[in-house]
Amino acid sequence: MNVLKKKIPSYIVNAISVIAIYLIISQLVWIGVINNYYLGIIIVIGINIILSTSLNLTTGFLGQLTLGHAGFMSIGAYASALFSINANLPESIEFYFALLVGGICAAIVGILVGIPALRLRGDYLAIITLGFGEIIRVIILNLDFTGGAKGLFGIPYATNFTNVFFIMLLTIYIIWTVIDSRHGRAIKSIREDEIAAEAAGVPTTYYKLFAFTLGSFFAGIAGGLYSHYILIIDAAKFDFNRSIEILVIVVLGGMGSLTGAILAAVTLTILPEYLREFSEYRMLIYAVILIFAMIFRPKGLLGTSEFSLLKVFQFIKRKVIG
Amino acid sequence: MTKLLDVKNLSVSFGGLKAVNQFEIQIGSQELVGLIGPNGAGKTTVFNLLTGVYTPTEGSILLDGNSLIGKGSNKIVNMGVARTFQNIRLFKNLSVIDNVKIAFQSQMKYSALAAVLRLPSYWKEEKLFEEKALDLLKIFKLENFAYQKACNLPYGEQRKLEIARALATEPKLLLLDEPAAGMNPSETNELMETIRLVKEKFEIAILLIEHDMSLVMGICEKVAVLEYGSIIASGSPEQIQNDPRVIASYLGESD
Numbered sequence: 001m002n003v004l005k006k007k008i009p010s011y012i013v014n015a016i017s018v019i020a021i022y023l024i025i026s027q028l029v030w031i032g033v034i035n036n037y038y039l040g041i042i043i044v045i046g047i048n049i050i051l052s053t054s055l056n057l058t059t060g061f062l063g064q065l066t067l068g069h070a071g072f073m074s075i076g077a078y079a080s081a082l083f084s085i086n087a088n089l090p091e092s093i094e095f096y097f098a099l100l101v102g103g104i105c106a107a108i109v110g111i112l113v114g115i116p117a118l119r120l121r122g123d124y125l126a127i128i129t130l131g132f133g134e135i136i137r138v139i140i141l142n143l144d145f146t147g148g149a150k151g152l153f154g155i156p157y158a159t160n161f162t163n164v165f166f167i168m169l170l171t172i173y174i175i176w177t178v179i180d181s182r183h184g185r186a187i188k189s190i191r192e193d194e195i196a197a198e199a200a201g202v203p204t205t206y207y208k209l210f211a212f213t214l215g216s217f218f219a220g221i222a223g224g225l226y227s228h229y230i231l232i233i234d235a236a237k238f239d240f241n242r243s244i245e246i247l248v249i250v251v252l253g254g255m256g257s258l259t260g261a262i263l264a265a266v267t268l269t270i271l272p273e274y275l276r277e278f279s280e281y282r283m284l285i286y287a288v289i290l291i292f293a294m295i296f297r298p299k300g301l302l303g304t305s306e307f308s309l310l311k312v313f314q315f316i317k318r319k320v321i322g
Numbered sequence: 323m324t325k326l327l328d329v330k331n332l333s334v335s336f337g338g339l340k341a342v343n344q345f346e347i348q349i350g351s352q353e354l355v356g357l358i359g360p361n362g363a364g365k366t367t368v369f370n371l372l373t374g375v376y377t378p379t380e381g382s383i384l385l386d387g388n389s390l391i392g393k394g395s396n397k398i399v400n401m402g403v404a405r406t407f408q409n410i411r412l413f414k415n416l417s418v419i420d421n422v423k424i425a426f427q428s429q430m431k432y433s434a435l436a437a438v439l440r441l442p443s444y445w446k447e448e449k450l451f452e453e454k455a456l457d458l459l460k461i462f463k464l465e466n467f468a469y470q471k472a473c474n475l476p477y478g479e480q481r482k483l484e485i486a487r488a489l490a491t492e493p494k495l496l497l498l499d500e501p502a503a504g505m506n507p508s509e510t511n512e513l514m515e516t517i518r519l520v521k522e523k524f525e526i527a528i529l530l531i532e533h534d535m536s537l538v539m540g541i542c543e544k545v546a547v548l549e550y551g552s553i554i555a556s557g558s559p560e561q562i563q564n565d566p567r568v569i570a571s572y573l574g575e576s577d
């Protein structure tokens with residue numbers, strides 16, 4: 001079967017759905033159904049989707065547990081914020097340069113952390129990223145130019161629904177096209193069996209570093225979006241709990257499923273907002289839901305499968321037309 | 323005539339145990355050689371040394387005159403030595419065809435950027451290697467399973483898929499670790515026929531570990547016998563069958 005012909009229909013369906021979602025949400029904002037409070041939640045959902053799809057690259061597809069994703073997010077957040085505060089570029093492009101700076105800084109640190117951790121077989125990455133997340137938090141707390149414990153002020157407001165939405169799309173698109181290529185197959189083969197991957201000619205150290213660095217890059221981008229939305233950042237916003245929150249999204253959505261991570265990011269961002277009414281019990285209920293999810297769907301909502309709109313449409317068509 | 327593989331004085335120890343001791347073997351191009359020996363003789367360890375999983379404490383391994391010592395496993399694959407594993411190691415949750423396509427790694431060239439931009443090089447190579455993978459699967463009658471998960475294959479088919487994956491790396495030397503383990507006699511015969519065919523078609527040398535002596539005698543041109551990590555005899559199947567040491571220590575066993 002021709003590879004191209006097989007994939008084109010799903011490309012078209014996905015593109016149309018994505019545009020439809022964007023138009024519907026912006027229309028709802030326009031007529032006032034979605035107020036600023038909801039819009040804020042939607043922006044956070046977008047940022048969480050970037051965080052969880054990028055973590056999924058390392059933890060879901062590569063199969064290496066990472067416990068410091070918030071650390072990379074913080075590097076992106078501070079680097080891009082400092083860039084925006086200090087640079088004097090035209091307003092329309094400054095934000096995008098700032099995001100890029102945030103992503104690149106996070107990626108460089110990713111390489112530095114990844115090289116010693118990923119050359120070894122086994123779960124060294126979990127331990128090293130756990131340590132890294134805490135170290136970076138302490139460093140930020142003790143430096144002057146990061147604002148220390150007071151936090152960093154004066155970040156220009158630049159993140160909005162439209163740019164979050166399209167940067168989120170771009171992130172998903174890039175990660176998905178990489179996964180659906182020879183590079184992605186190499187990454188997945190390492191998760192399946194590292195020794196067999198080597199025996200099949202896969203340069204495993206290279207691909208481990210590649211996936212981890214790309215994941216760190218997008219965590220940095222997410223950090224940049226976050227700092228230009230929240231406007232005041234401090235080290236406590238990127239602590240170990242934040243890393244675990246992102247990890248829970250990936251685990252619940254399905255390790256190695258992009259659509260699973262997206263669905264879980266939406267659910268797990270909205271859920272705590274609703275549970276706010278029971279704020280005393282909020283984290284408790286959250287935990288119980290997670291425990292039940294782990295009992296009944298131990299591989300996550302979708303496991304390693306992907307949700308396909310095209311298949312849904314084909315299913316409906318079969319049911320309706322017969 | 324220079325040999326494809328030339329191994330001399332190869333040794334490795336685990337703690338106090340000399341698992342492989344002064345091992346020697348020569349394999350010519352397109353030769354089919356059997357490596358036999360009792361449980362724990364060190365056969366799999368020899369494969370692990372040849373493929374860079376373990377580093378030998380002494381000895382030399384030359385492939386076409388180039389040393390393999392100290393090279394990483396994936397480098398050695400690219401130099402032309404591919405293998406299968408005694409305890410099947412497939413990419414279980416990936417499709418059968420992806421298992422093979424992963425092994426085309428070094429032959430596929432398009433960059434990650436080409437994949438993201440879906441450039442013509444992406445489509446061209448994906449199509450070409452999809453077809454190549456299907457051709458390989460056909461040799462082992464696996465083409466109808468191509469898009470199923472590898473873990474759903476019956477046991478015998480999983481062993482065949484491992485051989486197909488190894489062949490995808492375009493080896494000069496293929497190492498098969500008990501490829502017929504767990505198969506019934508008729509499946510085994512069919513597999514041995516396929517192995518012989520593969521050798522002719524791809525013009526490669528094969529080193530085959532097998533527990534069942536009679537099976538090795540049937541298809542191998544040369545047989546080497548390993549015991550306690552050392553070669554105790556090697557030669558044609560007839561020579562081996564008549565070697566007094568082999569008879570004493572191996573054929574005599576009621577294994």
Ligand SMILES: Nc1ncnc2c1ncn2[C@@H]1O[C@H](COP(=O)(O)OP(=O)(O)OP(=O)(O)O)[C@@H](O)[C@H]1O
Pocket residue numbers: 336341359360361362363364365366367368408533
């Ligand atoms: N990584 C290791 N660490 C310690 N000992 C090992 C290791 N690998 C192999 N051995 C030991 O080396 C010896 C040879 O093992 P090997 O697996 O090579 O035997 P084999 O000839 O393949 O046996 P079988 O026919 O059972 O597959 C055994 O005593 C085994 O316990």
Ligand SMILES: [Mg+2]
Pocket residue numbers: 365366367408
């Ligand atoms: Mg063995």
